[in-house]
Amino acid sequence: MKCQKCPKPATLHITEVISEEQFEELHLCEECANKYLYDPQPKPQKGIEFGIEEADEASALNQRACPSCGIRFIEFRNTGRLGCPNDYQEFHEELLPLLENIHGETQHCGKTPRRYPQTKKTQNELIELRKQLQQAVTREAYEEAARLRDRIRQLEET
Secondary structure, eight states: BBBBSSSSBEEEEEEESSSOEEEEEOOOOOOOHHHHHHHHHOOOOTTTTSOOOHHHHHHHHHHHHOOTTTOHHHHHHHHSSSTTTTHHTTTTTHHHHHHHHHOSSSSSSOOTTTTOOHHHHEEEEEEEHHHHHHHHHHTTOHHHHHHHHHHHHHHHHH
16 A cells, blocks of 8 residues: 555544544555654644635535445445445445555456366467467567467467
């Protein structure tokens, strides 16, 4: 997870209680956390630091609800849990930066199941090799293309 104020990795995670139902989470590196904790900073007031339009926009976002489960974005921010799979689509724009900040990526590229059929793995590898072969021919990298062609033939024979 990256620091919210700079590109360094976040090492401290601070949760500030704003009210009984509202929390603010901060993910900061050590330097930014020291500045935040030890340098006196006045709390921003809505309408002054943020434009009035931005405050209204944030308020509207927090009130937007999922049509399937009824969870509001502010509830997700406070609990860290979505209500249903439809929430990923409903709050897509807001979730992308959060997921990228937490995981470093926005697309899952995990492991395949152990029982994944060997033929599927081979088919996927053949598709990828054919793409690479086409790119190599386009770039006129004929030695690489010959190596890829031989690997494709080897996989097709087994």
